[in-house]
Amino acid sequence: MKSVTKAYQPISWPTKGAGGDTGSWRTHRPVVDSHICNKCQLCWVYCPEAVIERHEITIDYRYCKGCGVCAVECPTGAISMEKEE
Amino acid sequence: MTTSIKKLPDFEQVLSGNGACGGCPSTMALRIVGKALGPNAIMLLTPSCAVASMGMTPKLAYNWPCINVTFATAGSSASGITHALEIMKEKGRLQGELPTVFSWVGDGGTYDIGFQALSAAAERNDNMIHFCYNNEAYSNTGVQRSGATPRGSFTTTTPTGKRQPKKNMTRLMLEHNIPYVATATVAYPGDLYDKVIKAKSIPGMKYIEILAPCYLGWQFDMPETVKMSRMAVRSGAWLLWEAENGRISFNSPSSLIISGKREAEPVNEYVMRQGRFTRLFKSAAAESRIAEMQADIDCEIAFMRERAKITT
Ligand SMILES: Cc1ncc(C[n+]2csc(CCOP(=O)(O)OP(=O)(O)O)c2C)c(N)n1
Numbered sequence: 181m182k183s184v185t186k187a188y189q190p191i192s193w194p195t196k197g198a199g200g201d202t203g204s205w206r207t208h209r210p211v212v213d214s215h216i217c218n219k220c221q222l223c224w225v226y227c228p229e230a231v232i233e234r235h236e237i238t239i240d241y242r243y244c245k246g247c248g249v250c251a252v253e254c255p256t257g258a259i260s261m262e263k264e265e
Numbered sequence: 266m267t268t269s270i271k272k273l274p275d276f277e278q279v280l281s282g283n284g285a286c287g288g289c290p291s292t293m294a295l296r297i298v299g300k301a302l303g304p305n306a307i308m309l310l311t312p313s314c315a316v317a318s319m320g321m322t323p324k325l326a327y328n329w330p331c332i333n334v335t336f337a338t339a340g341s342s343a344s345g346i347t348h349a350l351e352i353m354k355e356k357g358r359l360q361g362e363l364p365t366v367f368s369w370v371g372d373g374g375t376y377d378i379g380f381q382a383l384s385a386a387a388e389r390n391d392n393m394i395h396f397c398y399n400n401e402a403y404s405n406t407g408v409q410r411s412g413a414t415p416r417g418s419f420t421t422t423t424p425t426g427k428r429q430p431k432k433n434m435t436r437l438m439l440e441h442n443i444p445y446v447a448t449a450t451v452a453y454p455g456d457l458y459d460k461v462i463k464a465k466s467i468p469g470m471k472y473i474e475i476l477a478p479c480y481l482g483w484q485f486d487m488p489e490t491v492k493m494s495r496m497a498v499r500s501g502a503w504l505l506w507e508a509e510n511g512r513i514s515f516n517s518p519s520s521l522i523i524s525g526k527r528e529a530e531p532v533n534e535y536v537m538r539q540g541r542f543t544r545l546f547k548s549a550a551a552e553s554r555i556a557e558m559q560a561d562i563d564c565e566i567a568f569m570r571e572r573a574k575i576t577t
Pocket residue numbers: 312313314315336337370371372373374375400402403404405406411
């Protein structure tokens with residue numbers, strides 16, 4: 181398998197950001213209130229973008245598209261969608 | 266017992282910063298599927314949103330070897346690969362566990378354009394998993410009707426709402442007498458995960474169809490992908506079941522609807538939230554056309570209840 185060289189083949193390789201820095205698509209930013217969050221991980225499991233860290237519940241804003249699914253599914257209301265500047 | 270969310274593995278097979286729309290049900294589902302399949306797999310795709318979401322060369326958003334094949338050929342291409350792997354193993358050119366060969370294909374590539382090749386692969390019982398992520402239209406090209414589009418739905422090719430009921434693809438696959446057929450949807454990730462783990466362990470042809478509510482095609486608000494998926498199940502518009510060697514069992518909460526322990530919610534609430542049906546509400550024949558949609562759902566529930574009593 182090693183013989184395939186990147187230079188001569190039109191082959192793609194698994195890399196984050198294959199669609200660009202998709203965080204720039206956001207109109208609203210999910211913000212987690214850690215005092216309310218009960219760490220149930222529902223936001224983590226439903227995030228289509230895999231940008232939520234499941235234990236600390238922190239969000240990678242470089243790629244988060246701001247879809248708002250996490251905020252709708254959060255059972256405690258810990259996530260608010262704040263308008264981007 | 267369904268696997269709890271906290272027990273799902275950490276690793277990600279769908280990488281952040283992919284090309285899908287925000288809230289995309291295809292990437293949402295594929296993420297969970299990836300956790301069940303693990304990295305030792307080969308992915309086939311036909312033209313679709315899932316291909317558009319892969320990103321731009323030389324980057325790739327899916328952490329597997331991926332092969333983009335022509336629209337009609339998911340079934341036959343996956344057959345070729347799975348046979349090649351078996352022969353390589355026989356000749357000693359591959360050691361260890363063989364990779365899982367799976368196709369990740371839309372409803373267009375499954376119900377319509379890829380149907381023949383898939384049916385043939387099923388009849389041969391070739392060793393693969395065919396996933397259909399069903400967003401009920403040809404979404405990538407701007408939402409045209411497919412065989413999976415339900416009655417009443419607006420698409421760009423059904424401007425007054427589709428007149429015909431959808432093709433019953435899961436039942437067609439069931440009647441191919443393959444070892445495993447299952448339905449799933451994004452609101453129930455543990456159920457999906459368990460079904461993929463099971464499918465992976467069974468040799469031969471496996472078919473898993475995942476209802477994938479697409480905000481763009483269905484015209485609801487982007488943050489409501491999961492909510493819409495849950496409503497589809499609660500209204501009985503989508504039933505969760507699996508069939509191992511033809512033996513059907515229903516999964517919660519569809520099992521409650523089938524057994525009569527819980528009433529299916531009326532279809533109105535589910536369709537009212539979707540722009541693709543709202544034209545219906547404005548038409549003079551609104552009542553009778555919504556009644557038709559409700560009848561389609563009731564009929565499927567009644568049919569599946571009886572069909573599950575037959576074991577072949
Ligand atoms: C033979 C052929 N016909 C038409 C197309 C154009 N095409 C590309 S993607 C697509 C829609 C696919 O629909 P579906 O399989 O449901 O996947 P989705 O886009 O909904 O995810 C179409 C029609 C094509 N690439 N090849």
